[in-house]
Amino acid sequence: MLEIRIHGRGGQGNVVAAYLLATAAFEVKRYGQAFPNFGAERRGAPVVAFVRIDDKPIKRRNQVNSPTFLIVQDQALLHVPGVLDGLQNSGRVLVNSTLNSADLSREMGRELVALPASSLAKDILGKPVPNTALLAGFLALTGILPVDALNQALSHRFKGDVLQRNLRLIEEAAHYVPHNQWKIA
Amino acid sequence: MLQALEGSQAIAQTVALCRPQVVSAYPITPQTHIVENISKLVADGLFKCEFVSVESEFSAASVALGAAMAGSRAYTASASQGILLMAEVLYNIAGMRVPLVMTCANRAVSAPLSIWNDQQDSMAVRDAGWIQLYCADNQEAIDTTIQAYRIAEKCEIPVMVCVDGFILTHTLETVDIPTQEEVDAFLPKYSFSRTLDPRNPISIGTLVSPDFFTEARYSHHQALMKAQTEIIAADEDWAAISGRRSGGLLSIIGNPDAKIAILALGSVLGTLETALEETPPAEPVKLIKLRSFRPFPIQALKEVCNGLETLIVLEKAISPGSGSILGMEVMAALSGLENPPKIYNFAAGLGGRDIPLEVLSQLLEAIQKIPSGEFHILDVNIEKLPLEDR
Numbered sequence: 162m163l164e165i166r167i168h169g170r171g172g173q174g175n176v177v178a179a180y181l182l183a184t185a186a187f188e189v190k191r192y193g194q195a196f197p198n199f200g201a202e203r204r205g206a207p208v209v210a211f212v213r214i215d216d217k218p219i220k221r222r223n224q225v226n227s228p229t230f231l232i233v234q235d236q237a238l239l240h241v242p243g244v245l246d247g248l249q250n251s252g253r254v255l256v257n258s259t260l261n262s263a264d265l266s267r268e269m270g271r272e273l274v275a276l277p278a279s280s281l282a283k284d285i286l287g288k289p290v291p292n293t294a295l296l297a298g299f300l301a302l303t304g305i306l307p308v309d310a311l312n313q314a315l316s317h318r319f320k321g322d323v324l325q326r327n328l329r330l331i332e333e334a335a336h337y338v339p340h341n342q343w344k345i346a
Numbered sequence: 347m348l349q350a351l352e353g354s355q356a357i358a359q360t361v362a363l364c365r366p367q368v369v370s371a372y373p374i375t376p377q378t379h380i381v382e383n384i385s386k387l388v389a390d391g392l393f394k395c396e397f398v399s400v401e402s403e404f405s406a407a408s409v410a411l412g413a414a415m416a417g418s419r420a421y422t423a424s425a426s427q428g429i430l431l432m433a434e435v436l437y438n439i440a441g442m443r444v445p446l447v448m449t450c451a452n453r454a455v456s457a458p459l460s461i462w463n464d465q466q467d468s469m470a471v472r473d474a475g476w477i478q479l480y481c482a483d484n485q486e487a488i489d490t491t492i493q494a495y496r497i498a499e500k501c502e503i504p505v506m507v508c509v510d511g512f513i514l515t516h517t518l519e520t521v522d523i524p525t526q527e528e529v530d531a532f533l534p535k536y537s538f539s540r541t542l543d544p545r546n547p548i549s550i551g552t553l554v555s556p557d558f559f560t561e562a563r564y565s566h567h568q569a570l571m572k573a574q575t576e577i578i579a580a581d582e583d584w585a586a587i588s589g590r591r592s593g594g595l596l597s598i599i600g601n602p603d604a605k606i607a608i609l610a611l612g613s614v615l616g617t618l619e620t621a622l623e624e625t626p627p628a629e630p631v632k633l634i635k636l637r638s639f640r641p642f643p644i645q646a647l648k649e650v651c652n653g654l655e656t657l658i659v660l661e662k663a664i665s666p667g668s669g670s671i672l673g674m675e676v677m678a679a680l681s682g683l684e685n686p687p688k689i690y691n692f693a694a695g696l697g698g699r700d701i702p703l704e705v706l707s708q709l710l711e712a713i714q715k716i717p718s719g720e721f722h723i724l725d726v727n728i729e730k731l732p733l734e735d736r
Contacts, residue, residue, distance in 0.1 A: 187350035
């Protein structure tokens with residue numbers, strides 16, 4: 162079972178990102194579970210969402226305390242206590258940042274992969290919502306699900322121009338990370 | 347059809363499949379997505395019903411009551427403070443034996459303010475005279491909502507479907523949404539024996555003198571106890587159509603011959619089940635999944651506890667000044683057994699505190715250190731309290 166924790170701020174589509182990832186798992190006949198842990202219900206407040214992906218039904222309901230992967234939608238959250246807590250020793254972190262991965266890793270003293278998700282989203286969607294670009298990067302890095310599964314998950318949630326722009330965004334965003342670097346055997 | 351849906355969205359779609367003609371609701375976290383999704387289905391023309399936006403939960407319950415009395419299948423949903431604001435109407439709905447169905451998206455009650463999950467809200471209205479069914483996952487929330495209409499309308503008792511707020515309402519997972527044909531085959535058209543009819547006027551909810559009030563309460567109590575048969579039948583009949591059971595009054599997970607059992611309500615059972623699979627204890631442990639809290643299935647509970655040595659009750663509510671709510675009822679129900687098990691009562695997960703997989707080992711360790719019959723909060727961190735409050 163894969164456990165993923167997504168950190169972001171209210172308004173960044175944190176929960177939607179978790180739902181999209183679990184839905185993408187469903188699209189390829191795997192089991193996905195996604196749920197949020199809200200703090201204050203307002204824009205800007207830190208929000209955490211959890212995703213589990215497995216080949217059998219997922220019964221546990223506890224929060225993800227020792228994730229294999231972290232997706233961080235706001236670089237500033239890396240300095241917030243608790244964000245990196247519980248990450249497995251072999252765990253990996255994908256961060257929405259305009260820095261390059263080497264610089265960000267040096268700054269944080271651990272290996273991280275950076276993806277300029279907000280700026281890509283601003284260009285393509287017209288809004289700096291980083292969630293779908295980060296998901297595309299995450300799938301490219303891990304290869305855990307085919308990109309087509311994310312396309313299908315997106316097409317359940319969005320329609321028309323918003324969908325088209327998101328599909329363009331995820332295609333573009335995938336080029337910004339090394340493919341299969343985090344591939345799980 | 348199998349779909350990946352948020353619990354609230356699944357419940358909203360299911361409510362639509364039950365064809366209520368009136369839905370009345372006031373939004374409150376974590377129920378909001380349920381009624382939001384229903385109102386969207388209505389606005390999109392996918393669900394034909396009168397959606398009444400009201401100014402309070404008191405009115406939400408009152409409108410649903412009136413609609414059901416006037417001959418419409420009706421629905422409402424709430425949580426926490428909303429349930430408390432409805433409380434007076436909930437007693438009236440039950441006392442008038444109106445066949446309503448509502449969802450309680452279980453949440454803690456103020457103060458201190460918490461938007462997160464526990465089951466204090468539905469426990470606060472346990473004596474209102476409603477049937478209360480607790481769901482362990484979102485599939486059960488779907489299937490129980492459908493069954494609830496059948497139970498309510500056959501027994502003329504309202505049914506509250508209790509679904510853990512956030513933990514189920516906001517969790518996206520794979521669920522099977524039944525077809526309209528399946529639901530139609532299971533649920534007959536709404537009928538209520540005391541539907542208001544101007545050609546045949548009757549009085550309802552009227553003043554009852556001491557000459558009859560006791561009999562009204564007696565018959566209500568008897569009706570709830572008898573409803574156990576219909577709760578089981580609804581689950582069986584729906585299983586014949588859907589292939590799924592939600593656990594009747596109660597069900598057993600794990601080795602039925604285990605001498606140690608943990609009894610709980612709602613979504614924590616999934617976590618306990620996983621813990622049992624991943625870290626099987628030295629001595630076998632079974633889970634008693636209590637689905638029907640009202641009526642309280644005394645006989646069924648006695649049967650599954652016969653020969654049991656240790657019973658741990660785990661609940662997400664507290665009666666300050668006494669302790670356990672669920673545990674008290676379990677102890678009372680089992681007091682007549684010839685060799686009753688030792689019973690240990692715990693609360694955990696209050697106000698949204700996460701219940702981790704380690705809950706299983708924590709419970710099994712805790713009972714080594716305390717006498718049976720006591721109540722403890724499993725996950726309290728007393729270091730956070732000043733000395734005088736410990």
